[in-house]
Amino acid sequence: MATDFSFPDAAAKSAAAKPDFETEKMSLSMGPSHPSTHGVLRLQMELDGEILTKCDPVIGYLHRGDEKIAENMTYNQFVPYTDRLDYIAPLANNMAYAIAVERLVKLEVPARCQAIRVITAEMARISAHLLGLGAFGIDTGAWTVFMYAFEEREKLYKLFEELTGARFTTSYTRIGGVSRDVPEGWTGRVNAFCDQFLPILEEILALLTRNKIFMDRTVDVGVISKADAIAYGLTGPNLRGSGVGLDLRKDKPYSGYEQYEFDVPVGTKGDCYDRYLVRGEEMRQSVRIIKQAIAKFPGGDWYAKDARKIFAPPKDKILTSMEELIQNFMIVTEGPQMPAGEVYFEAENPKGILGFYVVSKGGGVPWRLKIRAPSFCNLSILPKICVGSLVSDVVSILGSLDFVMGECDR
Amino acid sequence: MAVIPLERKPLSFAERTYLPAIASGLKTTLKHLFAPNITMEYPEQRPAIPPGYRGVPTLVKDPHGREKCVSCQLCEFVCPPKAIRITPGEIPADAPERAHVEKGPQAFDIDMLRCIYCGLCQEVCPEEAIFLQNQYSMTGYTREEMVNHKDRLYELGGTLPDEHFKWDKKLDAEKHGNAH
Ligand code: SF4
Ligand code: SF4
Secondary structure: OOOOOOOOOHHHHHHHOOOOOOOOOEEEEEOOOOHHHOOOOEEEEEEEOOEEEEEEEEOOOOOOOHHHHHOOOOOHHHHHHHHOOOOOOHHHHHHHHHHHHHHHHOOOOOHHHHHHHHHHHHHHHHHHHHHHHHHHHHHOOOHHHHHHHHHHHHHHHHHHHHHHOOOOOOOOEEOOEEOOOOOOOHHHHHHHHHHHHHHHHHHHHHOOOOOHHHHHHHOOOOOOOHHHHHHOOOOOHHHHHOOOOOOHHHHOOOOOHHHOOOEEEEOOOOOHHHHHHHHHHHHHHHHHHHHHHHHOOOOOOOEOOOOOOOOOOOHHHHHHOHHHHHHHHHHHHHOOOEEEEEEEEEEEEOOEEEEEEEEEEEEOOOOEEEEEOHHHHHHOOHHHHHOOOEHHHHHHHHHHHOOOHHHHHO | OEEEEOOOOOOOHHHHOOHHHHHHHHHHHHHHHOOOOOOOOOOOOOOOOOOOOOOOEEEOEOOOOOEOOOOOOHHHHHOOOOOEEEEEEEOOOOOOOOHHHOEEEEEEEEEOOOOOOOOHHHHHOOOOOEEEOOOOOOOOOOOHHHEEOHHHHHHHHOEOOOOOOHHHHHHHHHHOOOOO
């Protein structure tokens, strides 16, 4: 339709009428190798100018079939695979998986083992949140945060390396215990790390919390209402950012979390900025938990000694006694012996609630293992909150949701 | 205790001018500029490796230079990504000192393109024959080069102290007629 310029109020008329030409929506693919999608996530977006009218997350690029793999190996052999779910916090995954399987036989691990697991899980939380904040910083244009956060993560990695033998893929827990006891003086070094970490954390957070550029990019961006957060099954800092105070460490304590005093921070608005604040505060709380756990670090066994069909006997026994040698062979080849039954256990991981649903028909191999990955559920809200926002806000939203594709696609 | 709402205060006028943020940011940067370096010049400088590190899996010999592995294949079984391939072999009946061990590996290959350095092989080995040691960088131009054969595994592994000498003890016991 050509505009009739002879008409006096042509401009007003054309504005009121349909546009002169049909504007086409543009479709744009962000990812799977886009720097701000934090892994292999692809967003199929439909744009009207700069505004999103549709946003479909396309997932599965990192699918390895972990759940099926689990059915083909013994319970202990699957531990290294749990490292590769949320690979930012492998120690927390190791712990959640071990507890899930232990619930199947109602096995309680000794207090020392529980404390080790809590300390490592909280260290993993700090490390995961540091990366989350650092990457969020990069997304919004603050490189420094990332650099300083990685300096701290390096210190954590050194401690992980000393404890488990690996920096990244820790594979630390076993069904009924952990792979080795803490080395001499390790808890002291963790304590020292915590002491020096707190002021550095304040310094890192000070770079963002009152920073106008950062606030302009995050405040009132990607708002998730309380009702939406619950309806979409969000968990972890993303849920708490929307003001829901659900934290399984408090609500359904496991591994002795009930002994420790800590607060659950919640946001008030549910925007990107709230999710950032929640992560910052959670690190402070994690330090509190670690310090309490170290202060009353229990002695005794670090694995369930009486679980003779589950946890392999110590090495020197295997080398000197026939009975233990056979026991070792049985546990390795048949797997830790579990009764028939099913169990669902969920743990409060850095990214949210990580659940393992284990179905056993007896023996040492799961019949079915289902993993409830927090990042998978957290991403489901993307189509809802991205519509209507600017493309550059999508980058902030992705950064604030802090997901990891290894776990989403699993 | 328990749930604490996070406070968020609106920015003051000064903060809205960006100036305090710039000043404090520069202060932090300057502080770090004069702090000691935390990076290292990697191939020349190398990080200290703590004891118990899980590096490349290797086969070790006992302090008398004798092969420890009895090719029980437990490590081959447990290896989650199936990186280990063992061909069991017999130890000849006239071999001095070792004939009663009966078995040793004829071939022992670890595919380092498959290995995930999980350490389960070391954990399950009933002979303390396989160890993940300090070596952490493995490179090669071909896939074949990345498979460590038996000779290479022993070369990488060397000798580790042994507290038990279980086969010597067994031989002694047999000599004194109280073997089980
Ligand atoms: S290395 Fe150990 S576990 Fe592997 S075959 Fe030899 S003796 Fe058995
Ligand atoms: S370290 Fe793990 S993956 Fe590597 S050979 Fe040993 S069991 Fe297999």
